[in-house]
Amino acid sequence: MSSFFGIGLAGCGTVGTGVIRALERNGTLIQQRSGADKPLEIRRILVRDAAKARHNSVPQELITTDWQALVHDPEVHIVVELIGGTSLAYDIVAAALKLGKPVVTGNKALLAERGAELFALSQEHNAPIHFEAAVAGGIPIIKTVQEALIGNRIKTMCGIINGTSNYILQRMAEAKLDFGTALEEAQKLGYAEADPTLDVNGWDAAHKAILLATLAYGFPISPSLVHVVGIEQVKPIDIDFAQQLGYVVKLLAVIREHDGGAIELRLQPSFVSKNHILASVNGVFNAVAVHGDGIGEALFYGRGAGEDPTASAVVADLVEAARVLAHQAPHRGFLPWGSEGRLVPVEDTSTAYYVRFDVTDRLGVVAEIATVLAQHGIGISGTHSPVNPENPDADFVDMVFLLHRCPYGVLQAALREIADLNCVNSEPVVFRIEKI
């Protein structure tokens, strides 16, 4: 047995580099949490052009252009496929599975189009395929459906699962842009690729929806049977009317089980009530709303793509692959693993605050309170003192101060002093104003 779990990384673009950096940054933490007795280590990296300049975290000595050498390397126990496409990627994944090596992939097109063949190989050679990174990297929706919802019949899944088109639709709505202009803007900001075809024609999202539906209902789905409409034809006038009518236009994947067991699966720009939580999913974020017969309604929200979120999904899959490979103790870890941690005392925790005083309304009240706050170094961002229209001359009033961020202990000291002022009639009421 090796002293490590060896990884063969096929593809070293954005996500591949993210995986290398995540293992470099959090490798020790990951091993502590998982309780594994050996680390995850990258042993080979497949690239197309060995001479290309790369992030300096990428170990040059591991680079190869020979995919067979990577897959067959005895020190490669787990193969990560991040090169995309459905031909070379297929060959690599199939070869790894045939050798009994678990595969981690983020390739939704490969699994949606050739998944049936690959899952059959996976079963035959008892080598799992992990693909959390294939759908909404920043949301563990695959794990959620596969594991957490295993006891549920899935009634519906509705998702915004393409960040590029979501960003474009949002910009069309808020800045009254036409499709072409919004797409150009997204490309300039790096939210859309040079070739945005699969994002805007709906197929990137459709491939993800096919994977979700396959997970939920367990049968292979031919892409040619799925109804897919992209956002290229969406016109500003319709977005405008949608807004007037109380809707937001979202590129929506809809998966629904009908009575009798047949599955509805489609993808198109749709109107969503602006009061629904999915309408608030903006920019490059993704979200999937699930209705199960056990859990009821749930929603999972996070970043759909990008180096770090997708790498996070790959790393989670690597840990799971290693855990399975090791056939080791059943512990998933995350037990308390040390005794060095400590809590911040509440006095040292800082937020902004809302404080309401019950004061006697006489000359100088605001000045007296503000002076004490200033002496303690606490800034005031606003005050609020509602007038009682029934009795504008009332002797007692509620006086609200909004305070800048400061440690809770400092606030408490100031409030103790203020409580001693004879204009203050009772304990002040304090709420934290959270910046999340």
Add this chain to the structure above:
Amino acid sequence: MSSFFGIGLAGCGTVGTGVIRALERNGTLIQQRSGADKPLEIRRILVRDAAKARHNSVPQELITTDWQALVHDPEVHIVVELIGGTSLAYDIVAAALKLGKPVVTGNKALLAERGAELFALSQEHNAPIHFEAAVAGGIPIIKTVQEALIGNRIKTMCGIINGTSNYILQRMAEAKLDFGTALEEAQKLGYAEADPTLDVNGWDAAHKAILLATLAYGFPISPSLVHVVGIEQVKPIDIDFAQQLGYVVKLLAVIREHDGGAIELRLQPSFVSKNHILASVNGVFNAVAVHGDGIGEALFYGRGAGEDPTASAVVADLVEAARVLAHQAPHRGFLPWGSEGRLVPVEDTSTAYYVRFDVTDRLGVVAEIATVLAQHGIGISGTHSPVNPENPDADFVDMVFLLHRCPYGVLQAALREIADLNCVNSEPVVFRIEKI
């Protein structure tokens, strides 16, 4: 080896009954998905009063009042603890672990207060404790933190994790109720228990926050060090002012890693900007917003409690416990397992619709279109025809129809006919109006 995974169910209240019913309802589906070669079967049920009337799904012959008999039963391979409290529950869990039997529990108080002892036993006897049901049953937040986020440093977690107090605060805000009245209402509706102490004093949520922080940071946390404020002292006037100032009052758990590694952990009613997605979490729903160094911001939303959502979490843990027990093939399942599934053709899928026609504005246009729709059995829920203020007499106008729910194929047939009307100038634009 038995021909089943035997379950000892300690406690047969709401959640226990939910587990029995979920296995009854979805047992076959669960086994198909998990790829297990034998089913999960309840073998013993521990209750306090054997004579009490129960749901007719509860098999009377399995009932016992002797917890030792349940734990030691050789046909009980997994022990599910759902009786609550921290004394008898502790004895049962500890005894099971000492026998090497995995435990599934929803008991947040037990784990928050005596978790260190139990996790040590778990490690010593190599028997895992699964506790997804202990925090927000309808959100797989435990699994998400333990597994999906294993590669992330957790920077913050902010959560609404007590549905009862969230409901009470919401009702105080929207119906201008005082705390006592809102609590009574929640009790009448079954959203608060007869003894609501732990819900309204913040400790139910605090126990959950302790578990989340322990998972994220890996050290035992003494409840006595945690700053906990409940909602009993929240006054309508402050909720009112919060609203005027653009905030919502939420009972919020805040967990944050400081520079240097110390952990901030506190629980209190707080103001949250009404624009933040957490502000939209209403009623008995829970949500946890997580910021990790890999995934960035993510949010997980679902039901916090209740028979079915909590039972769903228990069932997921049972499947995982059985999978580990079996030391079986690495497959987690959820592969395509059959070939009988089928897709609903898009023509047979129904929603409401928004349809925009480019029409020549002459007498009778609306009537002609409406007549065709009626002939196809499609109801109209509204029309919308914007006036061009620059040119109120323009010859061409956009005419919007909002249509009742109907199959897409029926709509298409009607639209084909309408396209032949000579008042219609181009292909109509169609959006689905989703009801999620």
